Amino acid sequence: MICCKECVDLLYEYIEGSLDSGTTKSLEEHFQECPPCIAFFNTYKSTRTLCRDTLNEIEIPDEVRHTLQSFLKEQKKQQEKK
Numbered sequence: 001m002i003c004c005k006e007c008v009d010l011l012y013e014y015i016e017g018s019l020d021s022g023t024t025k026s027l028e029e030h031f032q033e034c035p036p037c038i039a040f041f042n043t044y045k046s047t048r049t050l051c052r053d054t055l056n057e058i059e060i061p062d063e064v065r066h067t068l069q070s071f072l073k074e075q076k077k078q079q080e081k082k
């Protein structure tokens with residue numbers, strides 16, 4: 001089983017469809033047992049195409065928003081490293 005942190009780490013690849021089928025399956029199993037991760041996934045999926053600044057205008061739970069913001073920050077950091 002994968003944990004929530006791994007779930008968040010894999011989310012980008014999952015949306016891009018670049019995960020292997022075994023990992024995809026574990027991720028989907030995790031979603032079934034973890035509503036917060038589903039909420040995060042849905043939020044991420046619907047906001048990833050938007051500008052990061054619009055994040056504050058979207059009505060999502062504070063907890064999810066904070067997770068999402070730190071996730072996007074982390075992604076930005078990783079992109080800058082390349």
Ligand SMILES: [Zn+2]
Pocket residue numbers: 003004007030034036037
């Ligand atoms: Zn989870």
